[in-house]
Amino acid sequence: MEEFAALLDALVYTRSRNAKLKLLADYLRETPDPDRGWALAALTDGLNFPAVKSSTIRNLLSERVDPILWALSRDFVGDSAETASLLWPEPDAAPTPPSVSEAVDALAQMTRANVMSELPKLLDRLDANGRYALLKMATGAMRIGISARLAKTAFAQAFGVTVEDVEEHWHGQTPPYQPLFAWAAHGEEAPSSEGIPLFRPFMLAHPLDETVVDMAEYAAEWKWDGIRVQLVRANNPEGLGETRVYSRSGDDISGTFPEVAASLPFEAVLDGELLVRGSHQGGPENDKTQGGAASFNALQQRLGRKVVSKKMLADYPAFVRLYDVLILDGENLRELPWEQRRARLEALMPRLEPEHFDLSQVIEAATLDELAAIRERARDDAIEGVMLKRRDSPYIAGRRTGLWYKWKRDPLLVDCVLMYAQRGNGRRSSFYSDYTFGCWDGDPDQGAELLPVGKAYFGFTDEELKWLDRYVRSHTVNRFGPVRETDRSLVFEVAFDSIHASKRHKSGLAMRFPRINRIRADKPAHEADRIEALRGMIRD
Amino acid sequence: MARDFSWIRPEPWGIHVVPADCWIDPARPIDRALVTHGHADHARGGHGQTIATPETLAIMKLRYATDEGATPVAYGETLSLGGGVDATWLPAGHVLGSAQILLEHAGERIIVTGDYKRRPDPTCLPFQVTPCDVLVTEATFGLPVFRHPPVEQEVAKLLKALAANPERCVLVGAYALGKAQRLMAEVRRAGHTAPIYLHGAMERMCRLYEELGVDLGDLRLVSDATKDDIAGHLVVCPPSALNDRWSRRLPDPITAMASGWMRVRQRARQRMVELPLVISDHADWDELTQTVEEVNPYETWITHGREEAMLRWCQLHQRRAKALALVGYEEEDD
Numbered sequence: 001m002e003e004f005a006a007l008l009d010a011l012v013y014t015r016s017r018n019a020k021l022k023l024l025a026d027y028l029r030e031t032p033d034p035d036r037g038w039a040l041a042a043l044t045d046g047l048n049f050p051a052v053k054s055s056t057i058r059n060l061l062s063e064r065v066d067p068i069l070w071a072l073s074r075d076f077v078g079d080s081a082e083t084a085s086l087l088w089p090e091p092d093a094a095p096t097p098p099s100v101s102e103a104v105d106a107l108a109q110m111t112r113a114n115v116m117s118e119l120p121k122l123l124d125r126l127d128a129n130g131r132y133a134l135l136k137m138a139t140g141a142m143r144i145g146i147s148a149r150l151a152k153t154a155f156a157q158a159f160g161v162t163v164e165d166v167e168e169h170w171h172g173q174t175p176p177y178q179p180l181f182a183w184a185a186h187g188e189e190a191p192s193s194e195g196i197p198l199f200r201p202f203m204l205a206h207p208l209d210e211t212v213v214d215m216a217e218y219a220a221e222w223k224w225d226g227i228r229v230q231l232v233r234a235n236n237p238e239g240l241g242e243t244r245v246y247s248r249s250g251d252d253i254s255g256t257f258p259e260v261a262a263s264l265p266f267e268a269v270l271d272g273e274l275l276v277r278g279s280h281q282g283g284p285e286n287d288k289t290q291g292g293a294a295s296f297n298a299l300q301q302r303l304g305r306k307v308v309s310k311k312m313l314a315d316y317p318a319f320v321r322l323y324d325v326l327i328l329d330g331e332n333l334r335e336l337p338w339e340q341r342r343a344r345l346e347a348l349m350p351r352l353e354p355e356h357f358d359l360s361q362v363i364e365a366a367t368l369d370e371l372a373a374i375r376e377r378a379r380d381d382a383i384e385g386v387m388l389k390r391r392d393s394p395y396i397a398g399r400r401t402g403l404w405y406k407w408k409r410d411p412l413l414v415d416c417v418l419m420y421a422q423r424g425n426g427r428r429s430s431f432y433s434d435y436t437f438g439c440w441d442g443d444p445d446q447g448a449e450l451l452p453v454g455k456a457y458f459g460f461t462d463e464e465l466k467w468l469d470r471y472v473r474s475h476t477v478n479r480f481g482p483v484r485e486t487d488r489s490l491v492f493e494v495a496f497d498s499i500h501a502s503k504r505h506k507s508g509l510a511m512r513f514p515r516i517n518r519i520r521a522d523k524p525a526h527e528a529d530r531i532e533a534l535r536g537m538i539r540d
Numbered sequence: 541m542a543r544d545f546s547w548i549r550p551e552p553w554g555i556h557v558v559p560a561d562c563w564i565d566p567a568r569p570i571d572r573a574l575v576t577h578g579h580a581d582h583a584r585g586g587h588g589q590t591i592a593t594p595e596t597l598a599i600m601k602l603r604y605a606t607d608e609g610a611t612p613v614a615y616g617e618t619l620s621l622g623g624g625v626d627a628t629w630l631p632a633g634h635v636l637g638s639a640q641i642l643l644e645h646a647g648e649r650i651i652v653t654g655d656y657k658r659r660p661d662p663t664c665l666p667f668q669v670t671p672c673d674v675l676v677t678e679a680t681f682g683l684p685v686f687r688h689p690p691v692e693q694e695v696a697k698l699l700k701a702l703a704a705n706p707e708r709c710v711l712v713g714a715y716a717l718g719k720a721q722r723l724m725a726e727v728r729r730a731g732h733t734a735p736i737y738l739h740g741a742m743e744r745m746c747r748l749y750e751e752l753g754v755d756l757g758d759l760r761l762v763s764d765a766t767k768d769d770i771a772g773h774l775v776v777c778p779p780s781a782l783n784d785r786w787s788r789r790l791p792d793p794i795t796a797m798a799s800g801w802m803r804v805r806q807r808a809r810q811r812m813v814e815l816p817l818v819i820s821d822h823a824d825w826d827e828l829t830q831t832v833e834e835v836n837p838y839e840t841w842i843t844h845g846r847e848e849a850m851l852r853w854c855q856l857h858q859r860r861a862k863a864l865a866l867v868g869y870e871e872e873d874d
Contacts, residue, residue, distance in 0.1 A: 012805050013814045065684065065857055072684045072849045077804050086685040086803065128687075133803075429806040462810065 001097040003128060003134035004039050011043075014498050020146070024154035029414040037176025038432060040155070042100075043139045043146045046175055048306065050094035051110040052119065057084045060119060064089060069248060072093065072304045075482045078429025079145040085161075088131050098125055107138050114337055115290035118538075146269055147249035149201070153513055159184035162233035195236025195246040199324060200269060201397035205387060208369050212368065213405065215389055219338065220371055222362040222378070223385045223406055224321055225296045226275035227303070229253070231320065233264045241267065245274075251381040256305050257273075257318050263356040269347075271324035271395075273360070275299060276316045281383055293321070296514075303472070321360045322349075326395055334395040341395065375409055384497070385409050413517060414439065415528040418490040421472040422483050424457055431465055432472035432484065433457050437492050439507070444526040450488060451507040451531060459495065459515030468519070491520040491528050509534055543838065545674050547625075547645050550841070555652060555676065557643060559623030562591075564641060564652050574627060575600070576654025577638035578717055585795040591619065595637025595752055599717060602748055610819040615639065615665065623700050632656040633667035633842055634821050635718030636749060641748065642670060657820065658827040659691065661753045662725040663718070664696065666832075675837040676864070679845030680822040684767050688800055688824040694817045695723075695730050697773070699817055701794055702732075706772040709737075711793035713779035716742050716820050717727070720776050721749045723798050724756045726776065726819075737762045737770055738779035739786070767791045829853055 007027045009381060013018050027052035028036050035186060041047050057080050061070055067089050077083040090384075097422065103122060106138040112120050119138070123131050136142050156163040161184050169190045173180050182188040233243040243261045245254045254261040257274065259309035264270070275281070278294025294316070301318050302308070325345045326334050333341050343360075348360055365371035375386050416437035424433035434457040442448030460468065471490060495517035502510035509531070545802070546815035549556040554566035562572035569586035570641040576582055576592075578599030585604035590597065594612040601607040613619055618628045622647065629639040634655040643650045649672040656667050656678065676827075702710050719786040720742055727736070738746060747754055762775060771791040779797060787793055800820030801807045823831060828850065834842055840861040842850045847863035854861035 004633070013808060013816065015812070066852065069684050071847055071853070072846070073683050076683055076687055076846070078806055082805060083685060089730070090687075430804065431810075437697050 001100055001130050001133065003027065003105055004035070004100050004137075005126075005129040007039070007146065008043075008133045008136065008142075009129055011146065017150070020150065021154045021157055021358075022242040024146070024151065025158035026304055027156040028155060031310060033178055034176035034179055036265040036309070037178060037181060038100045038104045038153060040177065041175030042104075043144070044148050045140055045142060047104070047137065048140055049107040049110065049138050051083060051112050051115045052107060054080055054141070055145050056115055056119065057135060058138065060084070060116060061087060064117075066222050071482075072263045075423055076430050078423060078425045079137060081141070081433045083282070084135055085128050088123055088128070091347055092237060093267055095127055095130070096125050096213045097130055098122060103134055103137070107441060119136075122427035132218075136504065141340065145317075147251065149250040152250075155180075155184065165190070167198060168193040168196075171198055192376075195234050195242070197234040197241075197242055199230060199232065199244075199246045199250045201250070202230065202271065203324075203395050203397060203404060204399040205399060205406040208388065208405040211405065215365060215367055215371065217391060218367055218388045218405075219391055221360050221389065222383050223272035223387050223408070224273040224275060224293065224360070225384045226273040226293065226299055226321070228258075229272060229274040229320060230326075231260070231264050231268070231270045231272070232485065235266050235267055241265075256302060258306060258308060259313055260318050260320055262357055263353055266351065267329055268325065268328075269327040270320070271320055271326060272320040272357075274318060274320050274321040276302065288530040317355075319356045320356065321358055322520075323360050324395060338389050338395075338396065339391045371407075375407065378409070395525055409497065411497060412499070413495055413521060414534060414537075415493045415523065416453060416492050417528045418472075418486050418492060419450055419488060420483050421451055421468075428457065428465065431510050432470040433465055433469070435468075436468040436491070437494060439528060440530045441507075442530065448530075453507045453509050453513040453531070453534060454494065454496070456492075456494065456514045456516050459517055460519070464519060489525055491525055492516050493518040493520055499534055501538055507531055507534075509538075543648070543673070544861060545648060545649075545650060545839070547673075548643065548650055550676075555864075557621065557625055559645060560621035560625040561622060561623070565654065571813070574641055575620075576632065576652065577634055578603070579635070579655070579715075582654065591627075593637045593639055596639070597637075598748060598752065599637060599745075600745055601794075603736060630670055631665035631666045633661060633664060636664045636721070636752060638664060638718075638755065640668070642672065648673050650676065651735050651837075652676040653678055653831075655680070655776060655822055656831075657823045658831065659688075661722050661727060663722050663749065666673075669831070671704050671837075673838045674841060675832065675835050675839075676841040676843060677828065677831065677850075678822065679828060679842045679847055679850045681820065681824050681844070682828055682846040682850040684825045684849065686800060686803055686824045687826055688803070688820050689818055690728055691819055691868060692730070693818050694798075695726050697815070698727070698796065698817055699730060699732055700773065701796070702774060705718060705794060706796055708792040709770050709773050709775050709790055710796055711775045711777060711782065711787055712793075712817065713782040713797040713799075713811075713813075714776055715799075715821075716778045717745055719798055719819070721746060721754060721756060721779075722821065723776065723817075723819060724759075725754065728755070729758045730846070732774070733774060735760045737765060737773055737775040739775070741778055741781070762789065779811075789862065819862045825849075832859065833857075 010023050060213040061084050075082045106122055152166045153163050157168045171193050180192040185192040228248045233241055235241045241262045244252050245257050245261050247253050274297045275293035278298055279292040281293040298316055309428045325341055338518040365374055388405040390403045398460040417440055418435055419438045421432040435481040436452050436455045438450035438452045440448045441451050472484055476484045477487050494514050496514040499513045500510050547558050553568050555564040560567050562574055563570045565572045565576055565582040566573050569587040570612045572591050573587040575590055577597045584670050590613055591611045591613055597610045613629050615629055615631055618626050621627050627643045628642040632638040632640045632654050634760055640651050640653045646869040651672040668826055714723050724736055740763055746759055747787050782795055794815055795813050796815035798817040798819040801821055802816035802818045840854055841864050845862045851861055851863055
C-alpha cells in the first residue's frame with residue numbers, strides 16, 4: 001500500500017502527461033501481481049465497494065472529531081478523504097500497512113453492517129498518505145486525471161507492446177487483469193478479443209479562431225452541448241452481439257446509458273453526441289428536422305451513475321445524435337472522405353429506432369459570414385456553436401490541422417458586483433474561488449439593491465485567484481457558515497452564453513455557463529449593470 | 541471581579557500597550573515599537589524606537605539598511621517601559637532572534653507569543669513555557685489537519701530525491717529568513733556535506749546567520765556556477781523564484797517547497813510543487829493546543845491564522861478565549 005500511496009501522490013503532483021506515463025509504467029513494471037492489477041483498476045475507477053460511501057467517511061469521523069472542527073477542516077482542505085486521512089488519530093503502534101490486494105479483499109468483504117468497525121482497522125494500519133490512498137480507493141473517487149486511455153498507454157510503455165494491442169486484449173478482462181500482465185510481461189498467449197466491441201480514438205477539432213475557410217470545401221453542423229460518445233457493436237463467434245458506449249476518454253459508460261446500448265441492432269462503430277430529450281437545445285428551426293434536446297444540466301443528472309433507476313430513464317431519456325460512421329457491417333469506412341461517410345450514415349438511419357437515434361443536421365451556408373449569422377441566431381436555441389468539417393477528410397484519430405474546426409459563439413457580457421464567496425474544491429481548494437455576483441434592481445443612487453444573478457468559479461488565472469482570495473478575506477462583512485459576504489465593492493465582467501427567465505432565483509434570471517471574464521477593480525460598484533438590462537437579453 | 545485586561549488593546553494594525561504608549565509588531569510607523577522577530581510583516585521599518593533582541597535588530601538592519609532607534613534587549617532581561625509596565629523578551633523557537641514578549645502591569649501578566657514553534661530548531665533557542673494571565677497566541681496552522689511530520693522524515697525525502705537524480709537538481713523554495721537556514725542546518729545534521737547553491741537573494745541573510753554563529757556549511761551562489769556544477773545538488777531560493785525565469789539556468793530542477801501548507805495536496809499543486817516538504821516554523825495544531833494547556837492562562841487570545849478552530853477547541857476544553865482581528869500578517873510563504 002505504501003508504494004501505491006506514493007504513486008498516487010506523485011501523480012497528484014505531476015503535471016506533464018509524459019511524466020505521469022513514466023510513473024505509472026515504472027509502477028506497473030516493478031509491482032508484483034496481483035497488486036499492480038488492483039492498483040490499475042483503482043486508478044481507472046474500475047473498482048466498486050458498495051459498503052463504503054462518502055457518507056461512511058463522514059460518519060466514521062463524526063465518532064472521533066468534533067463536528068465543527070471537522071466542518072472547518074473539510075472546508076479548508078476541500079476533499080473529504082484527504083481531510084479524514086489527516087484528522088484520523090495516529091495509532092499508538094507503528095503501522096503495519098496491508099498490501100493493495102489485502103486492502104482490496106478486506107474492502108470487498110465489508111458490508112453496511114460492519115463497515116463502521118472494519119474500515120477503522122485498515123485505517124489504523126496506515127500513515128496519513130496511506131489512509132488517503134485507501135479512502136480514495138474505497139470510495140472510487142480518484143479524480144487524478146488518469147483516463148482509461150492514459151492507463152493503457154502506460155501499460156504499453158511499461159512492457160514494450162503497442163497501445164493498439166493493449167486496447168484489443170484489454171477488453172473482456174476484469175481486475176486484477178492477470179492474463180493481460182501474463183501476456184505483456186511474460187510473453188504468454190494474449191487474451192482473445194474476438195467479438196469484443198473495441199474503442200477507437202475519436203477525431204477531434206481545432207478552434208477556428210482567426211482561420212478563414214472556404215465554405216465550398218467545408219460542411220457545417222451544430223455543435224451540440226451533450227457528451228461525445230462512440231457506440232460500438234460487435235458479434236462474437238457464436239453470433240451474439242454486444243454494444244458498448246464509450247466516452248471521449250475511452251471509458252466504457254454503457255452501464256450508465258443502458259437504453260442507448262440496447263438499441264443498436266447491427267455491427268457498427270458510430271460517432272455522435274449523447275443528449276437527453278427536451279426542448280432546451282434546438283428551437284423551431286431545428287424542430288422541423290429533429291427533436292430538441294434538454295440542457296447539459298439535465299444530462300448531468302444521468303452522468304457518473306453506475307446504477308440507473310427506472311425513474312431516471314423515464315425522466316431523462318437519452319438518445320444519440322449521430323455525426324459519423326467509422327465501421328459498418330464489418331467494413332472500415334474511416335479512409336473514405338467525410339461526404340461519403342455522411343451518405344452512408346444517412347442511408348443507415350432507417351435501420352435505427354428514432355426514439356434513440358437521430359441525425360445531426362447539416363447547416364446550409366454558402367459563406368462564413370452567412371454561417372456566422374446563423375450561428376448568432378442559434379443563441380436563442382442555446383446551442384454552443386458550429387462545427388466545420390472538410391468534405392474530403394478521412395476519419396483520423398486525434399486533432400489534425402485543417403480537417404475539423406469548432407467555432408463557438410462570442411459570449412454575452414455584463415458587469416456584476418461580487419456579493420458572496422465560498423471556498424472551492426479540488427484544484428481551487430482553500431481559496432475563496434466560488435463567487436456569487438449580482439446586479440442592481442434599479443438606480444443604485446436611489447437606494448436600489450443588488451440581487452444575485454449568477455455564480456461562477458472559473459475564468460480567472462491562478463494569479464488572479466490569489467488576488468481574489470485576498471480581496472475576499474479583507475472585504476468580508478459577514479459570515480454564514482462557509483459563505484463570506486463581501487462589502488459589495490468589486491465589479492466582475494461576467495461572460496455567459498445565454499440568459500433565461502427562472503423562478504428559482506429572486507432576480508428571476510438564470511445565466512447559462514457564466515464565467516469571470518475580467519476583474520474590473522477600476523470600476524465603481526454603482527456603475528455595474530442593472531437587472532432590466534439583463535432581462536433585455538432573454539431570448540426564451 | 542471581571543478582569544478585562546484593558547491596559548492592552550488589540551487594534552487592526554498591532555497590539556497597543558496603553559499605559560506605556562508603545563506597540564507590539566505594529567504594521568505602521570510608530571514612536572516606540574516592541575518587535576517579536578525579524579519577518580517583514582512583524583518587523584516593519586520607520587519606527588522612532590525599536591526594541592527587540594540583538595539578532596532581530598541585526599536582521600532589521602540588514603533589511604532596512606539603518607539601525608536608527610534600535611534598542612537591544614537580551615532574552616530574559618526585563619525593561620521598564622514606563623506607565624508601570626515591565627517587558628521581558630523570551631525565546632519563541634520560531635527563527636533566529638524570535639521572542640515572546642511578557643508584559644507585566646498592576647499584577648497582571650500578558651504574553652504575546654509572536655510566531656512560535658515547539659520543535660527543536662538548530663538555528664534558534666527553544667520556546668520557553670512561562671505562566672501568565674493572558675496568552676496572545678498565533679494560529680497560523682490552527683486547524684486539526686495540520687500535524688507537521690518529523691523534520692528528519694522530510695529531510696530524508698529531500699536527500700532521497702537528490703540521490704535518485706544525479707543529473708538533475710532539487711530546487712527548494714524556502715522563506716529567505718529562517719526557513720532557508722533551518723533547512724540547510726537540518727540537511728547538514730543529516731550528514732549532507734556537499735555544496736548547497738543559493739539564489740542571490742538568500743546570500744546576505746545566510747552570511748548574517750553565520751556571523752551570528754549558525755554554521756551552514758559550504759554555500760555557493762548559483763550565479764557563479766555552471767549547470768554541470770549544480771547537477772546533483774541542492775539549490776535554495778525564495779518561494780517567489782520557484783517558477784520564475786531564473787530557474788531556467790538550473791539543470792532540469794525538481795521543484796520542492798518547504799512549508800507547513802504542503803500538508804494539503806491541492807496547496808502544493810497550486811504552487812506547481814513536485815516535491816512538497818512539510819517543514820514549518822510555526823506551531824502545528826498539536827503544538828498550539830499543547831502550549832495553551834502548558835501555559836494554562838486565565839484567558840487565551842487568538843491572532844492571525846485560523847482563529848475559528850482554535851476558539852472551538854478552547855470552548856470544548858472550557859477555556860476562556862477570544863479572537864483578535866489583526867491584519868497585515870502574511871501567511872502564504874510559511
